[in-house]
Amino acid sequence: MNLLRKRAAIRAAMAGVALLAVSACSNVTGQDDMGTGAGAGMTGSGQAGQAGDPTSPAYFQQAIGDRVLFAVDQSTLGDEARAVLEQQAQWLITNGDYIATIEGHADEQGTREYNLALGARRANSVKEFLVLRGVAANRLTTVSYGKERPIEICSEEACYAKNRRAVTVLAGGLTG
Numbered sequence: 001m002n003l004l005r006k007r008a009a010i011r012a013a014m015a016g017v018a019l020l021a022v023s024a025c026s027n028v029t030g031q032d033d034m035g036t037g038a039g040a041g042m043t044g045s046g047q048a049g050q051a052g053d054p055t056s057p058a059y060f061q062q063a064i065g066d067r068v069l070f071a072v073d074q075s076t077l078g079d080e081a082r083a084v085l086e087q088q089a090q091w092l093i094t095n096g097d098y099i100a101t102i103e104g105h106a107d108e109q110g111t112r113e114y115n116l117a118l119g120a121r122r123a124n125s126v127k128e129f130l131v132l133r134g135v136a137a138n139r140l141t142t143v144s145y146g147k148e149r150p151i152e153i154c155s156e157e158a159c160y161a162k163n164r165r166a167v168t169v170l171a172g173g174l175t176g
Helices: 002-024 057-065 079-094 112-132 157-163
Strands: 067-069 098-105 140-146 165-172
Touching: 057 079, 057 165, 067 079, 079 112, 098 112, 112 140, 112 165
Parallel strands: 098 140
Antiparallel strands: 067 165, 098 165
């Protein structure tokens, strides 16, 4: 229970830091530098560190990639997703102070229940891949948001494709 309280306190503090960082930006479009909605897939440490520092969450998000995409109604990893996840696994193994939550997402098509289940399958596919590559299972958790947290909202395939994803969200200092 103590670990859960620590996690909640750290997440609340990081959310405050992230809010301050976002509000200090001159970007008024609500888009982050990757063209995604503000906060969608942000690292748990609010972009701590510099993108040039290979041990930082900013580097993980920008150089490695924090998300993988899926085909319609699929939770199977494609070649591009596996390539990103290979790099994520190596980064997580090298940077053992971080834990990760893998968020599963779906597009807006289908029922809420169906998409929650699909998001869970997507998150679990990513977790299983990372564990098979040597990342300790106790450092990874999964959550499904189904269609509840889209990064693009429109009824076109281009939007749907961006929403069919799994995002690896980092948090640091909780493994001790």
